[in-house]
Amino acid sequence: MNLILDLLLSAGxxxxxxxxxxxxxxxxxxxxxxxxxxxxxxxxxxxxxxxFILNLVTFFxxxxxxxxxxxAIVIKIADKLVRNFEIKGFWPALVIALALSLVSTFVNxxxxxxxxxxxxxxxxxxxxxx
Numbered sequence: 001m002n003l004i005l006d007l008l009l010s011a012g013x014x015x016x017x018x019x020x021x022x023x024x025x026x027x028x029x030x031x032x033x034x035x036x037x038x039x040x041x042x043x044x045x046x047x048x049x050x051x052f053i054l055n056l057v058t059f060f061x062x063x064x065x066x067x068x069x070x071x072a073i074v075i076k077i078a079d080k081l082v083r084n085f086e087i088k089g090f091w092p093a094l095v096i097a098l099a100l101s102l103v104s105t106f107v108n109x110x111x112x113x114x115x116x117x118x119x120x121x122x123x124x125x126x127x128x129x130x
Contacts, residue, residue, distance in 0.1 A: 006107045010036035013099050023092040027084035035078050035085050039100070042074045071097035 011032035018026040026032045047070050054066045072093040079087045087093050 002107060002111050006104055007033065007036050007040070009103050009107060010039070010100050013103050014096065017092075017096055017099060021092055021095070023088040024096065025084075025086040031082065031084040035082055036100075038078045038081065039071075039074055042077055043071065046077070047071065047074050068094065068097050068101065071101060075100075 011029060014024075014026055014032040014035055015029060018024040018032070026035070050070045050073065051067055054070065055063055058066060072090060075093045075096055076087065076090065079085055079093070087096070
């Protein structure tokens, strides 16, 4: 369920940023959803490798910054692969990467809070020993 929610929110963020930023063009919601799916796939295939290599170079001291830059690179790759999605420049891709990471963080935090809430519920035992 979180994956679907994360993809829909990411597509919404892409559309919102395309509306706000003149450097970003997204033709429709379905294009934004396709870009969100493609960015997720590319992050798994390419992003982890690039993140690991760049983190080795920075001795894991700038891990968040490296992840953000790699996400922007992946978004630029998605820009080249999807016809109805265009980003002019690297800075808008960096802003989109930051916004998508914030949305993903909030979705994951809410899921962790739900899990913690359910695990804190008392369990009643129906059998009693006399």
